[in-house]
Amino acid sequence: MIKISHLKKEYPSATPLRDVNVEIHKGDVISIIGPSGTGKSTLIRCINMLETPTAGEIWVDGECITDKKCNINKIRQKMGMVFQSFNLFNHMNVIENIMAAPVDLLGKSKQEAYDKGIELLRTVGLADKAFNYPDVLSGGQKQRVAIARTLAMEPEIILLDEPTSALDPTMVGEVQAVIKDLAKKGLTLMIVTHEMRFAREIANRVFYMDDGGVYEDGTPEQIFDNPQRERTIRFIKHLKVFEKLITSKDFDFIGFNTELEEFGRRNQVPQKTIYRGGSVFEELVMQCLLPNLEKEFHLNIAFEYAQGTETLSMSLKYDGAHFDVRNTPNIVSLAIAENASESIEYTEMDADGFTNLVSVKIK
Amino acid sequence: MTIEKNLNGTELSVILAGRLDTTTAPQLDTELRESYDGVKTLVLDFAALEYLSSAGLRVLLAAQKVMNKQGEMIIRNVNETIREIFEVTGFVDILTIE
Numbered sequence: 322m323i324k325i326s327h328l329k330k331e332y333p334s335a336t337p338l339r340d341v342n343v344e345i346h347k348g349d350v351i352s353i354i355g356p357s358g359t360g361k362s363t364l365i366r367c368i369n370m371l372e373t374p375t376a377g378e379i380w381v382d383g384e385c386i387t388d389k390k391c392n393i394n395k396i397r398q399k400m401g402m403v404f405q406s407f408n409l410f411n412h413m414n415v416i417e418n419i420m421a422a423p424v425d426l427l428g429k430s431k432q433e434a435y436d437k438g439i440e441l442l443r444t445v446g447l448a449d450k451a452f453n454y455p456d457v458l459s460g461g462q463k464q465r466v467a468i469a470r471t472l473a474m475e476p477e478i479i480l481l482d483e484p485t486s487a488l489d490p491t492m493v494g495e496v497q498a499v500i501k502d503l504a505k506k507g508l509t510l511m512i513v514t515h516e517m518r519f520a521r522e523i524a525n526r527v528f529y530m531d532d533g534g535v536y537e538d539g540t541p542e543q544i545f546d547n548p549q550r551e552r553t554i555r556f557i558k559h560l561k562v563f564e565k566l567i568t569s570k571d572f573d574f575i576g577f578n579t580e581l582e583e584f585g586r587r588n589q590v591p592q593k594t595i596y597r598g599g600s601v602f603e604e605l606v607m608q609c610l611l612p613n614l615e616k617e618f619h620l621n622i623a624f625e626y627a628q629g630t631e632t633l634s635m636s637l638k639y640d641g642a643h644f645d646v647r648n649t650p651n652i653v654s655l656a657i658a659e660n661a662s663e664s665i666e667y668t669e670m671d672a673d674g675f676t677n678l679v680s681v682k683i684k
Numbered sequence: 685m686t687i688e689k690n691l692n693g694t695e696l697s698v699i700l701a702g703r704l705d706t707t708t709a710p711q712l713d714t715e716l717r718e719s720y721d722g723v724k725t726l727v728l729d730f731a732a733l734e735y736l737s738s739a740g741l742r743v744l745l746a747a748q749k750v751m752n753k754q755g756e757m758i759i760r761n762v763n764e765t766i767r768e769i770f771e772v773t774g775f776v777d778i779l780t781i782e
Contacts, residue, residue, distance in 0.1 A: 574707055596735065596765065603737045607706045653773050654738040660772040 322347045322509060323368065323478070328377035330363050337363045339533025341377070345511070347477075350504045352520035352541070353513045355530035356556060361513040364530070365480040368511070369400045381478075398426065401471030403481040407463040409455040409470070415442070416451040419470045427474065434473070441469040445499050461492025465499050472503075479503065481512040485519075497523075521545050529553045555625065561588040564623040570611050577602075581624065590626050594633050597661035598624055598683045601635060604658040605665075605679065609649035615641050619674065633683040638675040646679050687715050694724040694755070701732035704740030713743045716750075724755035731761035736769050748779060758782055 328341040337360030345351060353361045366372040368379060370386060370393050378387050386396050409418050419438035423429040429437075442448045445465040455463055464484060471479055484500065485493045497519050504510055504523050514520050520527060520541070527544040529537040529552075537544060537553040548554045555562055563584040565577065578599055585595030606622065614620065621638040637646075645667040649655055659665060663682040670678040685702035696719055704712060716726075726747065730736075744759070751757035759781045762770070770776045 574705075578703075578705075593765075599735070600737065603706055603739075608738055651738070653741060656772050656774075657738055657769055660768065 322349075322382060324378075324380040325368075326378050326380075328364075328367060328379060329375045330360065330367055330372060331375040336533065338367070338374075341534045343528070343535050343538060345509065347509055348507050349526055350510045350524045351512070351526045351528055352524035353511060353528045353530060354515070354517065354520050354544075354556075355528075355536070359530040360533070361530050362482050365402075365482055365511050365513060368478075369397055369402055369480060371402070398474060399477045401474055401476035401479040403464070403467055403471055403479065403484050405483040405487045407455075407460075407467045407487075409463055409467060411455050414452050414454050415447070415458075415466050418455070418466060419473045422470070423473050438469070438473055441472050442466075444472075444502065445469045446495070459492060460488045461495045464488065464492075464496045468496075468499055468503070476508070478509045478511070481510065481514075483513050483515065486515060517545070529556065531556070558627050559629055561626045561628065562623055563625075564621070567606075567620040567622065568618065570614075574603075574607065584624065584626075588626050588628065590633060591631070594631075594683060598633050598635060600661050601658045601681055601683060604654035605646055605681070606637065608654040609646050609651050609658075610637070610639065610644075613644055613649075614639065621675065635681040635683060637677075637679040637681075638670070638673075639677045640675055641677075643669050644677060685711065687712060689715065689719060691719070691723075694722060695727065696723045696725070697727040697729060699729040699732065701734075703735040704733060704743075705735060705737045706739045709737075709739040709743045712740070713746065716743070716747050720750055720754070723751075726751050726755070726757045728757070728759045729761055730759060730763070730766060733763070733766060736766045738773070741769070741773060741775055744775070744779060756780065 323345040325341050325343050328338055330338040337358065341364060353364065355361055363372055367374050374387055378385055381396050381399065384391060384396060386393060413421065416435065416438050419441065420431065420434040423434040423437065424431060439448055439451060442451055445468055447462060447465055450458060450462065455466070458466065481500065485496050488496060493516070500512065501523055512523065524541050527539060527541050528535045529544055531552045537548060537550050544553065545557060548557050554560070563581060581599055582595060585592070602622070619640050623636050624633060626633050647655065647665060647667055661684055663684050666680045668678045670676060685700060685704060685708040688699040690697045748757050757780060759779055762781055770779065770781060
C-alpha cells in the first residue's frame with residue numbers, strides 16, 4: 322500500500338531521516354516509537370507530503386507521490402492526519418468542522434455530510450456536542466472530534482502524530498479507546514506515540530526509529546519483549562548508558578573515573594554499585610586487558626544502568642586477536658573483578674570491526 | 685590521593701586519603717621507598733582511604749616484603765569495602781590488619 326525507499330529528510334541543522342526503507346501493507350496498524358528527534362513525526366509528515374523529502378521515493382497505491390507530476394491533493398484524500406494540537410476550526414461548531422471537507426472536496430450534499438457526521442460523532446461518543454463550538458470542549462473531546470473529522474473523508478490510511486501528548490492525563494484513555502476502535506475496523510493506521518503500553522496494545526507492527534531510519538521493525542512482542550538491536554534494547558529497557566572508545570594505553574583514566582562517578586550520580590546508581598563498576602573496569606581493563614592489547618587498538622566500553630531493575634552492566638568490545646580476559650595470569654585482579662560481579666562472560670564476535678566481547682553484570 | 689607521613693623515632697605512620705589505584709599507586713611506592721631507612725614499625729592508616737585496587741595491593745605487598753626484613757608493617761582502620769578486597773585476594777593472610 323505504501324512503499325518508502327531511500328527516504329531522506331535533511332534540515333539545515335539536522336538530518337532526522339537518512340535512509341528509510343519500509344513497506345506498509347493494507348490493514349497494518351503501526352506504532353512508531355523512539356527517542357525524541359529521531360524523525361518519527363517527520364516520517365509521517367513526509368508520507369502525506371506535509372514535508373518535502375530531500376531524497377528518496379514514496380509510493381502510495383502504485384503512485385509515486387514524491388514525483389512532481391503527482392496530484393498530491395488526490396492522494397491526500399486517501400490519507401487522514403490527526404495532529405497533536407487538534408487543529409479544529411474554532412469559528413465553526415463541531416458538526417460544521419466535520420462537514421466542511423466532505424462537502425467542499427468530496428462533493429457530498431450537506432444532508433449527506435451531516436448524517437455521516439452525526440454517525441461518526443456517535444462512534445466517538447460526542448453526538449450530543451454536535452452544535453457546540455470547540456472552545457467549550459475538553460482536550461480529549463477536541464481530539465475525538467478531530468478523529469471524527471478525519472474519518473468523514475473516508476480515508477484508507479490515517480496518520481496520527483502524537484494524538485494524546487497534548488492531553489491532560491485523565492483524557493488520554495478516552496482518545497486511545499477511540500483509536501483502538503479504528504484499528505479494529507481494518508483501516509491502515511500509523512501512530513507516533515510515546516505511550517508504550519498503548520503502542521503495544523494497538524499495533525500489529527512497531528517501528529523503532531533511531532539512527533536516521535526505521536532501526537528495528539517487528540511485531541509488538543518482538544520489539545517490546547525481545548528486541549534484537551542495541552539501541553532498541555536500550556530504549557525499551559530504559560537503559561542509561563555511559564560509553565567511551567579507548568584507543569590509547571595512555572588514555573585519561575582519572576577523567577574516566579570522574580565521568581563514571583558523575584554518570585552514577587546523575588542516574589541515581591547506588592554508590593556501592595558504581596564503586597564496584599569502577600573496580601571491575603580498573604581490574605579488567607587497566608590491569609588485564611590493556612597490557613595484552615596490540616599497540617594500535619580499539620576498545621569500546623559501555624556501562625549500562627537499567628533503572629527499572631537497578632542493575633548495572635559493563636560491556637567491553639575490542640579488536641585484535643581473540644583474547645578471553647578471564648584467562649589472564651593476573652589472578653589478583655581477576656579475583657577482585659569476580660568478587661564485584663555477578664557474572665563475567667566472554668564471546669568471540671565479528672561486528673563493527675570488533676572481535677572480542679566481554680559482558681559483565683555488576684553486583 | 686594524599687599521603688601524610690609522620691616519623692616518631694623508628695615508627696613511621698603513613699595516613700592515606702582518597703583512591704589508591706593504577707594512577708596513584710606509583711606515588712605511594714615512591715614515598716615509601718624514600719622513607720624505609722631506620723624504620724622498624726610502619727603503620728598505614730586507611731581511615732580515609734576510599735578505594736583500593738590491585739595496583740595498590742602490589743605496592744602494599746612490596747612494602748610488606750621490605751618490612752619483613754627490618755621490622756613490622758601494620759594496616760589500621762580498614763573500611764568494610766577495602767577489607768573485602770583483602771579477603772577475596774587472600775591478602776588478609778599476608779598482611780597484618782588491625
